[in-house]
Amino acid sequence: MKKKFCLLFLLFIACMVSGAAWGSGEENFIDMSDDLPRDEGTGWKYDNGVYTITGPEHVIVTGSNGGSGRRIEVAAGAKVGITLNDVSITFPPFTHEYSPLLLNPGAELTLTLTLLEKNTLKAGNNSAGIQAPGEKDGTPGTTLTINGTGSLTATGGGNGAGIGGGYGGAGGNITIESGKVTATGGSFGAGIGGGNSGAGGNITIESGTVVANGVSSGAGIGGGNGGAGGTITIEGGDVTATSNSNGAGIGGGGSGAGGTIIIKDGTVTATGGAGGGAGIGGGFNSSGGNITINGGTVTANGGGNSGTGIGGGYNGGGGNITINGGTVTANGGSTGGAGIGGGYNATNGGTLAMNGNGVVYASRVRITTTRYTQGILFTGVPGFPTGTVYGNVTLAEDLEISAGQKLTVPKGARLTILNEVKLTNEGEIDNEGTITNYGMIENKRKITNNGRIYSEPENIKNIGGGEYDGNDPIWPPPPDTPEPSGSDGCNTGAGMAGTGALAAVLLLCAAAIRGRKR
Secondary structure (H helix, E strand, O other), rough: HHHHHHHHHHHHHHHHHHHEEEEEEEEEEEOOOOOOOEEEEEEEEEOEEEEEEEOOOOOEEEEEEOOOEEEEEEEEOOOOEEEEEEHHHHHHHHOOOOEEEEOOOOEEEEEEEEEOOEEEEEEEOOOOOOEOOOOOOOOOOOOOOOOOOOEEEEOOOOOOOOEOOOOOOOOOOOEHHHHEEEEEEOOOOOOOOOOOOOOOEEEEEEEOOOEEEEEOOOOOEEEOOOOOOOEEEEEEEEEEEEEEEOOEEEEOOOOOOOOOEEEEEEEEEOOOOOOOOOOOEEEOOOOOOOEOOOEEEEEEEEEOOOOOOOOOOOOOOOOEEEEOOOOOEEEOOOOOOEEEEEEOOOOOOOOOEEEEEEEEOOOEEEOEEEEEEEEEOOOOOOOOOOOEEEEEEEEEOOEEEEOOOOOOOOOOEEEEOOOOOOEEOOOOOEOOOEEEOEEEEEEEOOEEEEEEEOOOOOEEEOOOOEEEEEEEOOOOOOOOHHHHHHHOOOOHHHHHHHHHHHHHHHHHHHHHHHHHHO
């Protein structure tokens, strides 16, 4: 009870201090609703409707421009920080060609969103909601970092990105560390990335909740119409990216290649535009680029009838696709789109390599060159795919074989189920290779074992009429059994990893305390 009281008290004090700082006329404070702005303050200057942030002091902004045309720019070459606290800066469509927040060449901005507050930035024609352009014709590019716990809605004007480049401009170096960010491009602009005819730039999402919508051939995240995807890295968070026309969900705009796309973790849902954009990869008539998925839960849906889930847009080659981990679901368009590979009508399906413990579901694979070293690949109509284990695969998370599905472990392949991990079978498992079970197998339909299954008998449960045919399980596994791939060799299981790390920290702390007592 005392701890809860102390936490609430500290939160109250923090709020009081923040409120006092923001409400006491601090020199670094800007109120966009002020009809008679001062000429300057600490870290900023005002002239002819423009607040120019010069730094190095952090500046706090609040209020609405109320249609007055007042806006914010970051001075060229300046390295500054701005906190948005319930800010609204908007321009009516097809009027002023202004961005609510513009970074001039070489500027670096860290933008912080305050707790529980909503911020809205809406650009005029040819501009981005937050205009953070990349290098162009020798002019230095810009760097934008967004963090905090509040929310931001950024909308581009016609031809502009929600966040990134204006008309003809690529996105700069854009990083989202945290917060809730919704970015929508204007016509032909990406949600996050390039404006019309602009590439995506360098985009990194570390965490937070991000919703990015490309409009009229702009990608959700990546290139504007005609622009390549740039370099896109997703390290975590909850990311939803959609194009409504010819662009990819993540990757190239309409007629733009996918660029370089790396997904390391997080929950990612990407949907291509109805004109044939890939979920992840190329826009209409363009190749997939270089796509690597190392982890996370990834769902990629090809747009319209002909879009590819992961790979090329309509008529575009598949590119180079590598899946090293995670759970990946790739669905092609309703008639001709592949789940993974080249776009409908493409002559080059590209390359698909599987080199880890990934579990992949693809409605169809249209690939020219395959390198299936390690992983599980299900192919076929969603809900009824057939899966194959390649190489030595370790399940570190629960897996369900649903009714109508079949998983085959061929000769020479191995499937290892870690401690505290469950394999649930409601379809069929056909084992010709080796299954080593340190966790639990719940069999609700049929397992046929013509290979070897190493498991304690009580860790294979036949439930509700489940059938087990073939060779009996054996325990323990032989001494030369390979260590589970992707584990530390201790076979403790993914569920135990956090517990083991915590125990190690506690032991170190205890040792330090004992040392002090001596």
